[in-house]
Amino acid sequence: MNIYPLDKNSYIFPNPIYAQDKGILAYGGDLNPSRIMTAYLNGIFPWYNETDPILWWSPNPRCILGLDDFKVSKSLSKVINKNIFEIKFDNNFVKVMRECKNINRTNQKGTWIQEEMIESYTKIHEMGFAHSFEAYFDGELVGGGYGINIGNIFCGESMFAKKTDASKVALFFLVQRLKKNGFKLIDCQIPTPHLLSLGAKLINRKEFLSLVKSSSENLKEF
Numbered sequence: 001m002n003i004y005p006l007d008k009n010s011y012i013f014p015n016p017i018y019a020q021d022k023g024i025l026a027y028g029g030d031l032n033p034s035r036i037m038t039a040y041l042n043g044i045f046p047w048y049n050e051t052d053p054i055l056w057w058s059p060n061p062r063c064i065l066g067l068d069d070f071k072v073s074k075s076l077s078k079v080i081n082k083n084i085f086e087i088k089f090d091n092n093f094v095k096v097m098r099e100c101k102n103i104n105r106t107n108q109k110g111t112w113i114q115e116e117m118i119e120s121y122t123k124i125h126e127m128g129f130a131h132s133f134e135a136y137f138d139g140e141l142v143g144g145g146y147g148i149n150i151g152n153i154f155c156g157e158s159m160f161a162k163k164t165d166a167s168k169v170a171l172f173f174l175v176q177r178l179k180k181n182g183f184k185l186i187d188c189q190i191p192t193p194h195l196l197s198l199g200a201k202l203i204n205r206k207e208f209l210s211l212v213k214s215s216s217e218n219l220k221e222f
Contacts, residue, residue, distance in 0.1 A: 003027055006056070011038045016058035016209060023059030023190075030054070031120040037129060040150050043205070043212045045157075045189060047112050060205035063191040065156075067183065069199040070175045079165045080172060085135040085142070087173040089222075093125045094118065096132040096146050100158035113158065121157075124148060131222045133177075135163075135170040143167040145174075147186070149222050151215025154178055155187040171198070182220045185211070 004014045006029035019025035025044060029035055031054065039045060039056060048055040072080070101113035124130040131154075134144035143166025145159030154174075161167035178186070188195050191202060 011035045013039060013042055013044055013056065016043050016205065019058040019060070019205070021060045023057035024055055025058050026056040027053045029056070031116055033120055033123045033127060036120060036124060037148075037150075040148055040155055041212065041216060043209045045155065046117070047189075048114075049112060050114055057189075058205060058209075059190060061191075061202040062205055062208040063188040063195060063200050063202055064208065064211075065175075065186040065188055065195065065198065065200040067175050067179050067185060069201070070172070071197070071199040072172060076165060076168055076172070080169055085137055085166060085169050087170060088134045088136065089174075089177065090125070090131055091134055092141060093130065093132040093146065094122055095141055096134060096144050096160075097121060097158075099141065099160045099162070100145065103160040103162075121146070121148075128222075133170045133174040135166040137163055137166065144170040149183070149220070150212065152182060152184045152218040152220045153187055153212065153215045154183055154185075154222075156189070168198075177222075181222065182218070184215070184218075 003024055004026040006026050008030055011034055014026055016025055044056050044058045046054055047057050097113060097118045101111050121130050130148050132144060132146040135142055142163040143161040145167060147154050147156040159167045188200050
């Protein structure tokens with residue numbers, strides 16, 4: 001299958017059904033916030049290494065987490081009930097992105113969170129569409145993550161933890177907030193054993209794209 005070049009003067013993307021099953025659909029363009037939001041509204045997201053051109057993805061299958069499917073283990077429930085962490089939202093978006101960039105990840109060299117990506121997502125945050133969920137311990141940011149909301153879907157981008165269970169607790173409170181505000185699911189993009197252990201599942205791309213299309217008809221505030 002082809003990988004389509006993008007025109008810098010147009011925010012039009014090829015239909016994601018033409019993406020390879022691994023997910024690569026297109027390359028090039030830029031990280032203008034309008035282009036990025038257009039991508040998410042079409043089930044597409046940017047993901048690339050520092051030495052690569054900008055790559056745009058729509059994998060098949062897609063990993064999602066239904067809000068009612070989030071699994072809270074007994075051990076996690078105990079941590080939550082102890083109120084060890086203070087949870088905040090959108091308190092320090094840029095720092096969350098930088099922590100996600102700098103965290104060491106197993107079997108991964110480098111990071112896809114480039115400086116230009118931090119700049120663009122910060123602008124999207126200022127527009128009201130990108131959000132962070134944060135866990136603090138003794139006043140220090142020790143876990144959390146960030147993502148973008150489209151309609152009634154929260155597109156999770158990355159998480160980090162500098163203290164055991166910090167990101168899981170932050171995710172728990174994110175799920176509660178999303179439920180309260182009428183969201184339907186979290187787009188996890190690519191499956192990992194960790195996400196699957198928390199209740200995430202795989203659906204085919206066509207089903208996911210249908211959910212994205214209907215999400216625009218159900219706009220929810222974060």
